[in-house]
Amino acid sequence: MPKLTILKYPDPRLHKIARPVENVNDSVRQLIDDMAETMYAAPGIGLAASQVDQHLEIIVLDVSEERDNLRVLINPRITKAEGKAKREEGCLSVPGIYDEIERAECITVDALDRNGKPFTLQADGLLAVCIQHEMDHLKGKVFVEYLSSMKQNRIRTKLKKQARQAA
């Protein structure tokens, strides 16, 4: 069992804004390892620290079929975004809800790796979608907030009911 718990929408802690990591030290690396374990166990293709109530700019991702290509982005910044693409998204913090969201098609991202070393990544397709989805979490934004308020209300009601029944 992974030791981290994923917050579920509409938990207000999902709306906290993450702060940049100042020093990529062993405690940051421990959090990254725990996040990766939690993402793989879920299973999901990405996880933002915000989702496990750690409000630091840290993302883990793995969009590979084989689940053997973990990517870690610390303090990510999008430096270039081109095109638009619509794709169905889901979220581990909003279980059972899927809807189409429009995002940039191709992005260039600067970030730090798990050793604090800067790198630049160009992404398109599912990886680009996932990075933008995770960066939204760091800003306190959950994908359902792009949907109409009627859809958001329905989702809130459904998830509150699910949480009640689970309790």
Ligand code: GNR
């Ligand atoms: O596991 C996930 N799948 C997914 C599918 C389409 C678009 C985005 C995602 S991210 C999601 C994991 C998650 O909630 N990350 O924040």
Ligand code: NI
């Ligand atoms: Ni998510």
